[in-house]
Amino acid sequence: MRGTRPFGRAADWARLLRVSATASVPGDALAGAAASGHRPNRGTLLAAGASLCLYEAGMALNDYSDREIDAVERPGRPLPSGRIAPAAALTASVVLTAAGLRLAAAAGRPALLTATALAGTVWAYDLRLKHTAFGPAGMAAARALDLVLGAAATAGNARGAGAGRCAGTVASSAGLLGAHTFAVTAVSRHETLGAPTTVPLAALGATTAVACATGRTGRIPAVFAAAYAAAAARPLAHAALNPSPQLLQRAVGGGIRATIPLQAALAARAARPGSAAALLALLPLARRLSRKVSPT
Template identity: 45%
Template sequence: MSTRGRPGGGPGDWIELVRGPAALTVLGDVVAGAGAAGRPLRGRRLALPLASVALYWSGMALNDWSDRAVDADERPERPIPSGRITPRAALAAAVGLSGAGLALAAFAGGSDALRVAVPLTAAVWAYDTVLKPTRAAPLGMAACRGLDVLLGAGAARAVSARTPALALAAHTFGVTALSRGEVHGGGRADQRVALGASMLSAALTCGGRVSSVRRGAGAVVCSLVYAGTTMRAQVAAAPVRGAAGGVADPVAVRAATVAGIHGMVPLQAGLAARSGSFTAAALVLGVLPLVRRLSSMRSPT
């Protein structure tokens, strides 16, 4: 039954608002950070991935609240401009989910986790309410993803997780830069930035000195999956020669953006394998088929 015209919205409308299934792509952030810091997710720390998901969902709700005027013109089918969810309800959801994320972080890691979760929450709100329409948008989103990785490590051991944080931040920077062309098409510069960022992320994941051959092999395998998932779509998002204004097809750009979101998963798995967390890496990588299937039913962008 359609919920169009019902301001309260139905469950499907809320799932669409927060890009529910896409939350599977953030679980591995905390796993990668925890593995690099040598702090397994056990006991109360198992709540850290839930904190990450809550903060991600809050950002998605806030994103649509902030973009409601633009979406009314460019994406009128979304929950707010279509009238299925009111702006006030979306904002209340963003606030509530932010509070839930902070509460879960405090439960999982006390002040050590909050020293990362609070700046992460601030970065999410800054991106959605201030930075998104500016040239600093990719940097703002990259900061959010990097801090999400550090949430798994905790403030006391954040330095030990700097490599996975940088790898996922670089990837996010590229995906965000490319995503600006989802509606009107993208330029060659954004495509090159995305490809360059992906190459850097792959290099950080499988390059450099690794403590064992097994760890290095695991990181390389996951990096190859990452390259096949992400870079191939980014190459396809290049502007067609002779196209008006040298602009890439918006459909190709959106496909590359979705592929970039999916690419978070093998990247996280590779970083976990690099730190020796093979069981965690396998669990994270095993989520990829489900992420792809759910995205075919509900777009993560």
């Protein structure tokens, strides 16, 4: 790769780190806080910061581990094109992982243990699981753990006598978020070569089931769940009609953005409509950013 710039330009790093997808990350901490039965607090902020660091570490590591494949399938990406050196991407992954764990440690021991499991899942996915049958499950586990991180950090920094909700509420929310992530990841595995119609159709069925399970607890959660269903369903339906690489990529991008209204629905489901409304306000920002930098 001639002409490699070890440190690259800001625009190259924005592409490498998929900055347009970062709007979907803080909501994991807020949804986890809601599921824990506590109001957002210092721990929630620390968890959100840790999540962002670990997410971006995964993005850099993803392109580092895929650099040879991308040289054939996506030569315009920052690493195969030589705009950023592979060593710089790997170093960024290590530094961001360490920063994420440090932020989680500041939120308490349970948060640090959860973040450690999350970091291990991220590295295992990027370096090993991604190109195996366990890839979607690995990505789903990472998103689910991210929500659990928000719950653990928030509960560990809560004041007062409130006991919070049982672990079952946190597990249920994490499971729904993980199911959505599994569906989107399954589609993403085909975004460069195309897929059978059954792939986006199965994802469409899964996201519909997630929306129904999230919205059935009340009128307010149902409104947010409907927003999630609309955001996820349209690009998946288009991909089902024409499962070409271009439409599959759009479906994956739409699925990533649909994470935001799902997080809002989960917060509303846990009786935190204020957090839900704040999260839903991030969706226009995510759409604008995706027009500048692809989230996939």
